[in-house]
């Protein structure tokens with residue numbers, strides 16, 4: 001496999017918060033076009049890994065590569081400009097602004113550095129058309145002028161996803177896109193994730209196993225800041241160590257058992 005066949009990768013990544021080791025020597029690669037799900041008990045380090053990849057956290061050690069290019073030293077906005085998109089576990093939109101206004105803000109990474117900052121994102125010529133295109137993709141074309149606050153939780157999730165899609169990133173990190181979405185909207189939000197993953201590489205953190213099994217090509221299991229195992233959804237589901245990791249809880253299970261099992 002050439003380096004460009006890997007969309008995003010990290011090697012030897014460690015992250016510490018004071019004395020606490022949140023990630024320990026994590027290596028991961030996601031093939032171009034693949035949807036890889038990252039699962040593991042609470043506190044395993046999944047969000048921390050997304051933060052390490054997207055540049056929100058300083059690494060204590062290790063390297064990150066995007067499409068064959070070392071981006072370890074690049075700040076968040078540069079990574080975004082290079083094609084790395086991100087959505088958040090906690091919905092990160094402006095509730096009082098309309099769907100269209102929110103989506104326009106998602107174009108920021110495309111505009112950043114291309115024109116003087118005082119002209120702002122509103123002056124970008126393709127903005128309106130792109131916002132409408134994305135709204136249609138995420139099923140919000142009927143809600144463009146509504147304030148985000150009046151939408152259901154599932155549709156607010158769609159706005160959040162839409163923001164990340166405005167720059168059409170080839171590589172997308174999704175942090176629990178179903179968090180807080182009620183049972184009635186799980187199907188629609190899952191269908192949206194399936195649509196969004198077409199023609200791009202996705203690294204998805206998700207607790208809903210049915211959804212993981214449905215959308216992921218492969219699954220990586222994390223525990224206590226390390227990678228426990230990786231395999232197809234079926235392989236991971238059948239893995240006794242994975243069941244033990246979940247039953248044992250986040251940081252109560254010794255990492256050594258997993259590593260040497």
Ligand SMILES: Nc1ncnc2c1ncn2[C@@H]1O[C@H](COP(=O)(O)OP(=O)(O)OP(=O)(O)O)[C@@H](O)[C@H]1O
Nearest residue numbers: 017020022040041042043044045046047048049251
């Ligand atoms: N900024 C921080 N300062 C101190 N500790 C942190 C910080 N961020 C995360 N942690 C700790 O690092 C560990 C990993 O957290 P992380 O959020 O990455 O876990 P997670 O696998 O995403 O869990 P969840 O499934 O609950 O979202 C946890 O013990 C958490 O308390």
